[in-house]
Amino acid sequence: MSARVSSSGVAFGRRTAAAVLASPVLTLLVFFAGPLIYLTWVSFTRADIVGDGSFTFDNYAEVLGEPIYRSIFLDTIVITVTAMLILFLVAFPIASFLAFRAGKWEIPMLLALVLTDELNPLIRLYAWQIVMNKEGVLNRFLEAIGLIDEPLTILFTKTAVVVVLATGSLAFVVIPIYAALKTVNRSLIEAARDLGAGWVAILREVLLPLAATGFIAAIIIVFVPMLSDFASPAVVGGREGYMIASLIEEEFNARGDWGVGSALSFVVLAISAVMVWMSIKISKVGRLQA
Amino acid sequence: MEHAATDGARARSARPVVRQVFWTIHRRELVTRVASAIMLAFGALILFGPFLLLAFLSFNDSQILAFGFRGFTTRFYEEALGDAAMRESLRNSLVVAGLTTPICVVLGTLGAFGIARFVFPGRGLVAGALTLPLVVPSLLVGVGALVTFSKVDVPLSLYTVAVMHIVVGFPLVMAIVTAALFRFDRSLEEAALDLGATRRELVWYVLLPYLVPALAAAAIFVFGWSFNSFTVTFFTVGSERMFTVWVFSKLRRGTNLPTVNAISTLVTFVTVVVVYIAYYLLRRSAVRSGQDVRSLVAGGPQQ
Numbered sequence: 001m002s003a004r005v006s007s008s009g010v011a012f013g014r015r016t017a018a019a020v021l022a023s024p025v026l027t028l029l030v031f032f033a034g035p036l037i038y039l040t041w042v043s044f045t046r047a048d049i050v051g052d053g054s055f056t057f058d059n060y061a062e063v064l065g066e067p068i069y070r071s072i073f074l075d076t077i078v079i080t081v082t083a084m085l086i087l088f089l090v091a092f093p094i095a096s097f098l099a100f101r102a103g104k105w106e107i108p109m110l111l112a113l114v115l116t117d118e119l120n121p122l123i124r125l126y127a128w129q130i131v132m133n134k135e136g137v138l139n140r141f142l143e144a145i146g147l148i149d150e151p152l153t154i155l156f157t158k159t160a161v162v163v164v165l166a167t168g169s170l171a172f173v174v175i176p177i178y179a180a181l182k183t184v185n186r187s188l189i190e191a192a193r194d195l196g197a198g199w200v201a202i203l204r205e206v207l208l209p210l211a212a213t214g215f216i217a218a219i220i221i222v223f224v225p226m227l228s229d230f231a232s233p234a235v236v237g238g239r240e241g242y243m244i245a246s247l248i249e250e251e252f253n254a255r256g257d258w259g260v261g262s263a264l265s266f267v268v269l270a271i272s273a274v275m276v277w278m279s280i281k282i283s284k285v286g287r288l289q290a
Numbered sequence: 291m292e293h294a295a296t297d298g299a300r301a302r303s304a305r306p307v308v309r310q311v312f313w314t315i316h317r318r319e320l321v322t323r324v325a326s327a328i329m330l331a332f333g334a335l336i337l338f339g340p341f342l343l344l345a346f347l348s349f350n351d352s353q354i355l356a357f358g359f360r361g362f363t364t365r366f367y368e369e370a371l372g373d374a375a376m377r378e379s380l381r382n383s384l385v386v387a388g389l390t391t392p393i394c395v396v397l398g399t400l401g402a403f404g405i406a407r408f409v410f411p412g413r414g415l416v417a418g419a420l421t422l423p424l425v426v427p428s429l430l431v432g433v434g435a436l437v438t439f440s441k442v443d444v445p446l447s448l449y450t451v452a453v454m455h456i457v458v459g460f461p462l463v464m465a466i467v468t469a470a471l472f473r474f475d476r477s478l479e480e481a482a483l484d485l486g487a488t489r490r491e492l493v494w495y496v497l498l499p500y501l502v503p504a505l506a507a508a509a510i511f512v513f514g515w516s517f518n519s520f521t522v523t524f525f526t527v528g529s530e531r532m533f534t535v536w537v538f539s540k541l542r543r544g545t546n547l548p549t550v551n552a553i554s555t556l557v558t559f560v561t562v563v564v565v566y567i568a569y570y571l572l573r574r575s576a577v578r579s580g581q582d583v584r585s586l587v588a589g590g591p592q593q
Contacts, residue, residue, distance in 0.1 A: 021404035024397045024420060024460060031457045032423050035434030042437050094333055097326050109330075110584060115565045116337045118514045122537040123554040127340030129541065130347070137343060167336045220425055228429035228521050235541045245429055245521075252433055252525070262437070265430050272427055 043262035059263035069247070073267065076244040079158055080226045083165035087173045087222065088215065090166070095177035095214070096207065100186075110175075117171040125235045128164050129155065132236065156238025164232045169225070173218040180214030181207065212283035219279045224272040244268055341558050348551035366552035376553055379536035386448055386532070387516035390455040394512045395505060397456070398463025403493075405464075406471035421465065423458045431458060432525030439526070446528025454526050455516045462515060463508040466586070470504035471497075473585065503576040507586040510568050514561075533557075 046056050063069055098109055131137050132154040139151040154160055184207065192202045230245035237243065244264065251261030351363035370376060405417045423431065435454045439446060474497070482496045483489075520534040527535055540550050569583075576583045 017404055017408035017410045020400050020408070021416060024401035024404070024464070025416065027397060027457060027460065028420060028423070031435070031453055032431070035438040036426070036430060038438045038441060039430065039434040090329075090333065093326070093329050097330065101322075101326065107584065111565070111569050112334075112337075114569075115562060118518070118561055118565050119341065119558055120518050120534065120537075120554070120561070122518075122520060122534045122541070123344070123558060124340060126537060126541055126550060126554060127344045130343060131340055170333065170337060224425065224427050228427040230429075231520055231538055235538075248429060248433065249524075252436065258437055261433060265427075265433055268427050269430055276425075 039262050039265065042258055043266055044259075046259055059259040062260055063263045063267060069264075072242060072244055072247055073271070075158070075242065076227065077271065079161050079241065079243060080165065080223060083162045083226060084219070084223050086162070086166040087170060087218075091170060091173035091177055091218070092211070094170075095174045095211075096181055098174065098178045099181035099184075110178075113171040113174055117169075121168060122231060124168060125164060125232060128160075128167070129236055132160050132163065155236055156240060158237070158241045160236040160238075161233055161241035161243070164236050165226050165229065168232070169222045172222050176217035176221070177211050177214035180211045180217075184210045209283075215283055216276075216279055220276055223275060227268050227272055244271075341555075344551050344558070345555045348548065348555045353548060366548040367556070370549040370552040370556070373549065373553075375531060376536060376549075379531035379533045380553075380557075382448055382531055383517050383533035386452050386455060387513045389452050390459055390516045391509050391513045393456050394459035394463050395509050397460035398508060398512075399467050399501070399505065401460065401464040402467035402471055406468050421461050423461045424465065428458065428519075428521040432522045435522070436525045446526055446530075448527075448530050448532075450526045450528070451523055451530070451532065454522050455519060458519075458522060459512045459516060462512055463505075466508040466511065467501060467504055470501055470586075473581075474500060500579050500581075503572055503579060503581060503583075503586055506568075506572055506575065510565075510572075 043059055044055055044057070046054075046058060098106060102109055133139070134151045134153065134155065136155070138154060139148070142148045143151070154163075188206055188210075189202060192206050197205065228245050230243065230249045233241050233243040233246045234249075237246070245268070248261050248264045248268070251257050251264060255261075348366055349362055349364070350359055351361040351365070401420050405413065405420070431454065435450065436446075439450055444450060479492060479496060482492050487495070518534065520538065523532050524535055524538070537550065537554075540547055572586060573583045576586065
């Protein structure tokens with residue numbers, strides 16, 4: 001890309017570049033970088049009742065030392081990773097259907113997916129609360145087909161949070177994988193088939209590696225926001241489905257302990273960074289691009 | 291006579307063979323088809339089922355969660371629309387989204403031009419930095435804004451919400467517009483310059499008309515994002531009312547709230563209509579400028 005830009009005669013001068021980029025960069029610095037830097041400072045100060053204290057590691061010591069916090073971190077990771085794996089399992093077949101076999105249904109299906117993304121997430125959450133209720137549709141249905149005798153407790157469990165997270169962002173997992181698969185040259189698949197590859201081999205050796213960029217994009221735009229989600233645990237998670245974001249919300253609003261709240265926020269940032277890094281490593285995107 | 295009999299026998303025994311061959315060739319195809327159909331139906335059910343359930347409940351004349359139909363009513367709609375707090379929250383969310391969208395489109399387009407059409411040292415760094423608001427968890431953006439606004443004594447209001455929506459919204463526009471600019475055939479730009487267009491004319495008469503569908507798509511995405519945003523809104527809204535925060539406050543209390551069913555159904559219905567109209571207009575303007583409407587959504591499946 002950069003070669004094309006620099007070789008072209010259309011490139012504008014540096015002064016114009018500065019003029020064009022000034023307002024977005026300034027907005028970013030003042031309202032994004034500024035608050036994050038100040039939040040970093042808050043996470044290193046004791047700022048409860050006494051007022052702005054001096055530099056301390058207490059918040060991080062507390063956050064990383066207390067076993068209660070650690071079990072909440074672990075629960076959060078288990079819940080979000082499970083949801084993400086389910087999303088991949090559901091999204092990959094849908095994305096490959098969309099990319100290779102949908103035909104005239106391709107655009108209507110894409111439109112439907114985009115639509116689900118535009119629907120209000122809080123309304124969706126509310127609807128799922130009704131679905132998973134003790135007297136809810138799900139229990140009624142399972143009873144009707146004779147699978148269960150008495151209503152299951154689904155609402156206010158980890159499972160409920162996983163269900164809500166996994167159904168909330170399907171569009172954003174399908175679309176990047178679809179976009180990645182769409183660039184796959186069909187003849188590659190045919191070549192693999194002619195060389196005697198079964199569908200498992202085609203999947204493993206051709207489609208999944210080529211769709212890797214789509215998976216990474218999905219992890220960035222879906223998994224990371226899951227870690228920020230405190231509405232879902234609050235509405236369907238109850239005590240059992242309590243997550244790290246719920247904890248942060250509580251520190252900031254109910255307890256007013258901004259130091260610990262900020263430190264916890266940076267733990268969220270660290271977890272997201274590690275997850276994105278790990279997914280890049282696992283999918284070997286670097287090797288593919290090299 | 292004997293001949294005909296053997297022929298008939300051969301034909302009879304051949305039919306199952308044909309069927310068998312047919313099956314071995316088509317079984318895989320059939321299995322894939324059935325599997326895809328089941329999978330798609332399941333996907334549609336989990337994506338749209340809950341919203342349809344809300345619509346059903348909103349017209350059902352029953353205060354408690356009941357799945358038997360107790361008669362058709364629109365009274366919950368009347369109650370919902372009569373709720374002043376709800377109306378205010380809806381109005382505020384629309385105003386904030388309406389205010390945020392044009393600013394995001396301008397900032398995002400400037401950013402996209404700066405990254406896609408200029409060569410300067412540190413370009414990669416600036417490009418990366420400008421996508422950070424999309425990558426950093428929104429929780430940090432929200433609480434960061436909360437502590438900072440309180441530090442500099444700016445009271446939380448709809449303005450603080452709008453500012454933070456702009457910060458996260460314009461990189462979204464930028465991503466869409468940058469992708470469109472990279473897809474653009476640059477020889478057309480060179481042709482325009484060769485034919486004597488100034489750079490200003492190049493931007494106005496060549497690039498911007500091409501970008502119209504991408505800008506429109508970006509505007510719709512940002513408007514929707516702002517209206518639906520919860521985390522950032524929650525931390526920066528203070529005591530003002532916004533729609534998502536209003537729904538959330540209702541949810542923490544009860545389970546089946548018929549008026550919430552009604553307003554949710556209304557909002558969902560309007561969303562569906564708006565998305566469809568937007569798609570229709572987008573497709574028309576995309577076709578007119580020779581683009582594929584799919585590329586606006588999926589960031590550009592090539593070919």
